[in-house]
Amino acid sequence: YGKGGIGKSTTTQNTVAGLVSLGKKVMIVGCDPKADSTRLMLHSKAQTTVMDLIRERGTVEDLELSDVLKLGYGGVKCVESGGPEPGxxxxxxxxxxxxxxxxxxxxxxxxxxxxxxDVLGDVVCGGFAMP
Structure with missing residues (x-):
């Protein structure tokens, strides 16, 4: 949680990389519409988001787990939630x-x-919120 641009995603990905190097099994779920939370784990490749695939295919029932979950650095499970169209x-x-x-x-x-x-700081309408 925190203001945009302060390094939440970078810190998360570095922490995950450290845990993987210690032999831990880790999943990272990117919860930012920018969908950049897993980019370093996937060797700078952009990942198609859950919401993008739903828009493309019609419903969430048309998705398979393998469509959205990709293996990254050290076997990290990577998923990006995505968000609505901008605005x-x-x-x-x-x-x-x-x-x-x-x-x-x-x-x-x-x-x-x-x-x-990996959440952005202002998802309050049905997502994450801080007291």
Whole structure:
């Protein structure tokens, strides 16, 4: 949680890389419409988001886990939630949709030691909020 541009995504990815180097099993879920939370883990490749695929295919039921979950550096499981079209809707919708999809498809496997949610600081309409 924090203001944009202060290094949340970079810190998250470096922390994840450190944990992986210690042999931990980690998943990172990018919860920012910019979809840049997993870029370093995927060797600078952009990842198609859950919300982009839903818009492309019609419904979340048309997705498979392999469509949205990619393996990155050291076997890190990488997912990007995405968000609405710019200026339309709430980013919280993408976060909730992605998390519900991951749960229903069994992405949160028992072997995971850590799951990181890289969130932006202002998702309040149905997403994350700080008191």
């Amino acid at each position: 339309v809707g709430c980013a919280g919708r993408g976060v909730i949709t992605a998390i519900n999809f991951l749960e229903s498809e069994g992405a949160y496997t028992p072997d995971l030691d850590f799951v990181f949610y």
